[in-house]
Amino acid sequence: MSPTDPTRTDPAQNDPLLRVSGLNKSFGDNEVLRSIDLNVQAGQVLALVGPSGSGKTTVLRCLNGLERPDAGTVDFSAGPAVTFSEKTTRRQKESLRTRSAMVFQGYNLFPHKTVLQNVTEGPIQVQKRPKAEAIAEAERLLERVGLAEKRDDYPHQLSGGQQQRVGIVRALAQQPSLLLFDEPTSALDPELVGDVLTVIKELAEEGWTMVLVTHELAFAREVADTVVFMDGGVVVEQGPAQEVLRAPKQERTRAFVHRLLNPF
Amino acid sequence: MEMPDIDWQLAIDSFWPLLRGGLTGTIPLTLASFTLGLALALVLALMRIGGSRVLSGIARAYISAIRGTPLLVQLFVIFYGLPSMGLTIDPWPSAIIAFSMNVGGYAAEVIRAAILSVPKGQWEAGYTIGMSRNQALRRLILPQAARVSVPPLSNTFISLVKDTSLASTILVTEMFREAQQIAAFSQEFMLIYVEAAVIYWVFCLVLSTVQDRLERRLDRYVAH
Numbered sequence: 001m002s003p004t005d006p007t008r009t010d011p012a013q014n015d016p017l018l019r020v021s022g023l024n025k026s027f028g029d030n031e032v033l034r035s036i037d038l039n040v041q042a043g044q045v046l047a048l049v050g051p052s053g054s055g056k057t058t059v060l061r062c063l064n065g066l067e068r069p070d071a072g073t074v075d076f077s078a079g080p081a082v083t084f085s086e087k088t089t090r091r092q093k094e095s096l097r098t099r100s101a102m103v104f105q106g107y108n109l110f111p112h113k114t115v116l117q118n119v120t121e122g123p124i125q126v127q128k129r130p131k132a133e134a135i136a137e138a139e140r141l142l143e144r145v146g147l148a149e150k151r152d153d154y155p156h157q158l159s160g161g162q163q164q165r166v167g168i169v170r171a172l173a174q175q176p177s178l179l180l181f182d183e184p185t186s187a188l189d190p191e192l193v194g195d196v197l198t199v200i201k202e203l204a205e206e207g208w209t210m211v212l213v214t215h216e217l218a219f220a221r222e223v224a225d226t227v228v229f230m231d232g233g234v235v236v237e238q239g240p241a242q243e244v245l246r247a248p249k250q251e252r253t254r255a256f257v258h259r260l261l262n263p264f
Numbered sequence: 265m266e267m268p269d270i271d272w273q274l275a276i277d278s279f280w281p282l283l284r285g286g287l288t289g290t291i292p293l294t295l296a297s298f299t300l301g302l303a304l305a306l307v308l309a310l311m312r313i314g315g316s317r318v319l320s321g322i323a324r325a326y327i328s329a330i331r332g333t334p335l336l337v338q339l340f341v342i343f344y345g346l347p348s349m350g351l352t353i354d355p356w357p358s359a360i361i362a363f364s365m366n367v368g369g370y371a372a373e374v375i376r377a378a379i380l381s382v383p384k385g386q387w388e389a390g391y392t393i394g395m396s397r398n399q400a401l402r403r404l405i406l407p408q409a410a411r412v413s414v415p416p417l418s419n420t421f422i423s424l425v426k427d428t429s430l431a432s433t434i435l436v437t438e439m440f441r442e443a444q445q446i447a448a449f450s451q452e453f454m455l456i457y458v459e460a461a462v463i464y465w466v467f468c469l470v471l472s473t474v475q476d477r478l479e480r481r482l483d484r485y486v487a488h
């Protein structure tokens with residue numbers, strides 16, 4: 001679909017923050033993504049679900065400029081679209097990074113920096129925002145995820161759930177237009193999952209636009225507007241969360257949803 | 265073997281010249297060579313891990329040559345060899361050049377391994393907050409790599425303190441050359457060389473303590 005496609009009719013589809021079309025990515029002979037099309041509407045949550053190895057992480061990494069797709073277009077409404085080919089420069093790929101911020105499965109906090117420094121590193125060092133302003137903003141964000149008193153701790157002094165909340169705050173502090181979450185709770189002990197999901201849900205309610213890779217289907221059903229089901233590097237089915245997760249049309253989606261909701 | 269009488273007066277009289285040789289020769293030579301050597305090592309390490317095959321090959325050949333040849337030979341090539349090609353360098357600069365080049369070759373591999381030991385996720389976390397490769401290297405990767413390199417680099421440093429005694433062979437007045445001169449003059453070889461050995465030992469003990477402290481301080485942000 002091109003940005004001027006006149007055939008679009010659904011009014012909800014009229015304000016896409018991000019359009020991805022024809023995304024392809026291979027690692028050697030392994031075709032990991034095949035012609036992926038996605039639209040993310042401003043203020044909406046898109047949940048990306050699918051079995052292990054289906055390419056979910058790779059999609060997020062392509063959106064964040066961490067991986068270079070072989071072909072396809074990534075078009076953030078606020079900036080120039082990047083169409084990938086052999087000739088795409090590193091600079092073009094990296095231009096995507098300022099649009100989105102990633103929350104990693106394994107947190108990837110900076111171990112040699114305090115919680116506050118983890119959060120302010122990007123705003124101060126990269127975005128060159130005034131130090132006092134960046135610190136005040138970081139403190140406000142830490143406060144809202146309940147970690148104000150941890151500002152001077154080092155990451156290893158925090159629980160996994162606390163570390164992941166810092167990871168989320170670090171992403172928010174970049175003031176991205178899109179948040180990318182890669183299985184943000186899958187490395188956590190079960191009793192710590194709730195705190196992190198609560199934060200994500202609040203962000204969704206606040207109107208943050210996000211792409212969320214998750215195996216927590218109940219949570220996806222609660223927060224996501226759109227669900228995209230991937231398998232084997234292709235999008236098998238996508239649509240409103242309620243439809244895809246409650247009444248999937250495709251057999252593969254049905255089997256996947258059934259298996260995750262009834263594990264035993 | 266007979267037990268010699270120890271000439272305590274000579275031991276005391278020679279202590280200051282020896283210590284002076286250490287303070288004005290051994291230590292400055294070590295510090296200058298180590299600093300320059302580390303800078304060279306960092307450049308070599310970055311050449312090794314950077315994208316360019318040519319640069320990586322040059323660095324690898326250099327490191328191999330340095331590690332595959334005796335330090336004494338490197339020292340002689342620079343001080344006694346270069347003049348025959350029309351390039352004469354004084355003893356002190358010759359020694360600093362030779363030791364820096366040597367430290368560079370050894371420390372490069374340490375630094376390279378330390379950089380590679382930092383998880384890939386740290387680079388990516390840097391990229392996702394908008395950092396360039398250089399920024400991520402400088403602000404995230406090198407500080408973490410430094411922590412890992414402190415123990416092996418401390419060992420390189422301590423070895424260098426002892427290796428600087430080789431500079432006596434190219435006429436640099438450091439502690440060991442001082443010892444040779446006093447010994448030749450007094451003919452008390454055992455006493456003077458053991459005394460010099462003790463002073464080297466004390467230097468190294470002090471450095472080991474500093475190393476321990478440094479490691480403990482750098483440990484503070486790492487989980488155990």
Ligand SMILES: Nc1ncnc2c1ncn2[C@@H]1O[C@H](COP(=O)(O)OP(=O)(O)OP(=O)(O)O)[C@@H](O)[C@H]1O
Nearest residue numbers: 027030032050051052053054055056057058059183
């Ligand atoms: N850097 C890489 N080099 C080679 N192959 C890769 C690389 N990254 C991913 N792959 C392959 O790409 C495929 C998709 O991986 P991806 O991590 O995107 O899946 P996923 O849907 O996120 O899976 P999971 O649910 O297990 O996280 C897998 O077959 C994986 O082995």
Ligand SMILES: [Mg+2]
Nearest residue numbers: 056057058182
């Ligand atoms: Mg994944």
